[in-house]
Amino acid sequence: MWNLKNLFKIQRTGPLVEDIVNIVIDALNSSKKYFQIKSERKKADIVKSQLLKLKAPHIVYVVNSLKEVRDEVRSKENYILTVLYNAVITKELDTTLVVARIQNNP
Numbered sequence: 111m112w113n114l115k116n117l118f119k120i121q122r123t124g125p126l127v128e129d130i131v132n133i134v135i136d137a138l139n140s141s142k143k144y145f146q147i148k149s150e151r152k153k154a155d156i157v158k159s160q161l162l163k164l165k166a167p168h169i170v171y172v173v174n175s176l177k178e179v180r181d182e183v184r185s186k187e188n189y190i191l192t193v194l195y196n197a198v199i200t201k202e203l204d205t206t207l208v209v210a211r212i213q214n215n216p
Contacts, residue, residue: 127169127173129190130169131169134194140154145191146188147195152195160195161194164198168197168198169197175197176193
């Protein structure tokens with residue numbers, strides 16, 4: 111059984127972070143064969159592998175991303191799972207774009 115609470119060495123800043131960590135733990139411990147990520151069914155092993163790549167900065171990135179959501183979300187748990195799944199890739203891409211913008215606009 112996975113226990114990610116030991117892997118995330120971040121200060122718990124409130125219920126949102128606790129919810130995020132619990133969603134990750136639930137997904138990693140799930141016996142589902144597939145997860146719904148955005149509008150695609152993804153194999154559970156692939157989703158779990160991606161979730162295991164998460165580090166504290168990714169969680170901070172997800173929290174900040176969730177604070178910017180203005181649209182109504184139907185399934186909050188699925189939405190957060192999708193954001194977490196994509197966080198490893200999108201955080202790096204966002205960082206690269208910000209650095210490029212700073213370099214181009216001194």
